[in-house]
Amino acid sequence: MKSWKTILAATALALASSTAALAARTDLVLGIPLEPPHLDPTAGAAAAIDEVLYANVFEGLTRIGSKGEVLPALAESWTISDDGKVYTFKLRTGVKFHDGSDFNAEDVTFSLDRARADNSTNAQKALFAAIDTVEVVDPATVKVTLKQPQGSFLYNMGWGDAVIVASESAETNKDKPVGTGPFKFDNWAKGSAITLVRNPDYWGEPVALEKAEFRIVPDAAAAIPALLSGDVQAFPNVGVGDALPQIQADPRFKVVIGATEGETILSTNNKKPPFDNLKVRQAIAHALDRKAIMDAASSGLGTPIGSHFSPANAAYVDLTSTYPHDVAKAKELMKEAGLENGVKATLKLPPVAYARDGGQVIASELREIGIDLEIIPVEWADWLSQVFKNKDYDLTIVSHTEPNDIGIYSRKDYYFNYDNPAFDKVIEELDLTSDEAKRMELYKQAQKILADDAVNGFLFELPKIGIWDAKLEGLWENSPIQANDLTKVKWVD
Incomplete structure (x- = not known):
């Protein structure tokens, strides 16, 4: 330097x-x-896809604005039934896809049914799980009926994974994306x-x-x-x-220097010994010195977190004191777990600087309490395949940049391998709740459970520089x- x-x-x-x-x-x-693995937001988890295409090439029924607000997009307006289960979207007319084909209600039904289908490759398929039926009322009107009320439904429809695609071009969007947005795809020099x-x-x-x-x-x-x-x-x-x-x-x-939705975490395979032991996860939580990690991973910028939630959210609770940095306590917990003689494990690190640089510090901190980590650098494609898809890992470091995504911890096939019925119940109630005050309380409960369970090593909210x-x-x-x-x-x- x-x-x-x-x-x-x-x-x-x-x-x-x-x-x-x-x-x-x-x-x-x-x-x-980062280069996207492909250019279809509806078929991949990589944030780099949305970073290029969201709002630029592809649009959804709704969109998320710069302040996190829900705004109209391809739906110019909507009404909600009294029981909170039926959403009737009035679509914009005169909209064309980039290949010249007309956008209409059939494209909405195709996109939502495709995203929630049994064979769906959508990385956020859970966003669509509450949908019961999608019906064309007329070319400019779509009725979506939910199985039960879902307070976050309009927000969910603003994710990149929920953009509207045409049946004619859906299968080729990975290489030649065709949307309705203000920009058209021109070229990809790999x-x-x-x-x-x-x-x-x-x-x-x-x-x-x-x-x-x-x-x-x-x-x-x-x-x-x-x-x-x-x-x-x-x-x-x-x-x-x-x-x-x-x-x-x-x-x-x-x-x-702004804020992100990027919860940067030491992701942990909760079903793989010894990390299936709460005492070991608690020991890790006590061993982590967030300041030292942030200094190395993000030039000291960002906000320490103690659970999987953005400090920018009104429902955020500061839980960093749940497991304060305490090496002696961490060693005591390792002894209680029967691992006073130490244990070996792997730490797979994707190519981003916050992971590679922060990983060195974390490996040093965990070595101090008897966890000897083999650092394995991986490219993003390998991380997505080995870690995210196949759950072939012990520990890894990644920023989860999806908005307001605490619900991922209730997914039974998610790569954390976390399972807590009490947490699932809170998320289930949250999905059914529209009242903002009640939703805030449920979000706080969910954060507390994750913190107490030390599901992952919660490090910091990734800054946007x-x-x-x-x-x-x-x-x-x-x-x-x-x-x-x-x-x-x-x-x-």
């Missing part, structure tokens, strides 16, 4: 002239750290960049950008020169380590959903 000041100084004169001409631009190169272009036939307000390139820049060391040279004009979320103060002091750039040209506006400061929404982005004088 010794060369950052030199790099900053050397590029200052070159950028002074180049940035002056950017106000009139209608193109944008935006840097992202390993390099994904390019979108403005959709001239968009039903809504036209976007200012004519072209947006999502450039894959996996290494922070490469991100800084790309930014300083003007080759990349924006990084919505990037780790730049010791260079951050210098960039913050440079008036050519805007640095925005956005750096972009000061003449850009409209990029999201926070990430209430895993998205880089470009619909309001433009260059200004």
Whole structure:
């Protein structure tokens, strides 16, 4: 990192002239750290898919706004029956998919029925479990009947996994996505960049950008020169380590440190010995020094968490004191578990910096209490296959960036392998509850159960460190959903 000041100084004169001409631009190169495995939000769990396509190429009945609010999208309005079970959506008319085909109620029924089908490959299939029937009333009206009331239904329909696709193009969306959004897919240079272009036939307000390139820049060391040279004009979320103060002091750039929905956790296989033992999980919780982990994994930024919930949510409870950092207590619990002589395990780390850097610290901390971890670096495709799908792991580190996703702990086939009927009952009641005050209380109960059970090592809420040209506006400061929404982005004088 010794060369950052030199790099900053050397590029200052070159950028002074180049940035002056950017106000009139209608193109944008935006840097992202991870390449999506494919381009279909309805068929994959990787956040990188939504980070490129959500709100840009694909749209749902509803959408999540920059403040986490539910907004109309392909449904311009809706009514809800008195018993809370029937949602009647009035759809926008005159909407076309990017291949020129018309959007109508048949596409909604196809998409929702496909997502909830027995053979569905949707990574968030549970979002649709409450749906009983989806019926076409007329080409611009759809009636969705639920098996029971679900307070989060409209919010769920705003996830990337719930976007509306056409039957004609659904099977090829992984390589050639066809949506209804303000941008159309143009090109995917594998390993390099994904390019979108403005959709001239968009039903809504036209976007200012004519072209947006999502450039894959996996290494922070490469991100800084790309930014300083003007080759990349924006990084919505990037780790730049010791260079951050210098960039913050440079008036050519805007640095925005916001919040995410990224609960960063030491994910634990709760059915694999010795992690099926509560005392071992409690020992791990006591061994974790969140500050040291955050210093290494996120330049000290972020917010410590004690359960799986975002501090930005009104229902958040600070449970970090449930298992305070206490090595002596951790060793005592390991002895009570019959493991005073230690145990070996594996720690599979995906390629992101917060996992690789934080993993080194965690391995050192757990070694101190007798848990000797073999660190196994894996690429994202392998992580998704080995860890997320096949549950072939002991421990791993990942940020769960899906919005408001505490309900994943009640899924019986989820990769944590966690099973607690008391927690399931709280989530079941939450699903049936529309009253906001009651929902808040249930969320708090759910957080407490997870904290007490030490299901995972709850580390910190991933910060969103956005750096972009000061003449850009409209990029999201926070990430209430895993998205880089470009619909309001433009260059200004």
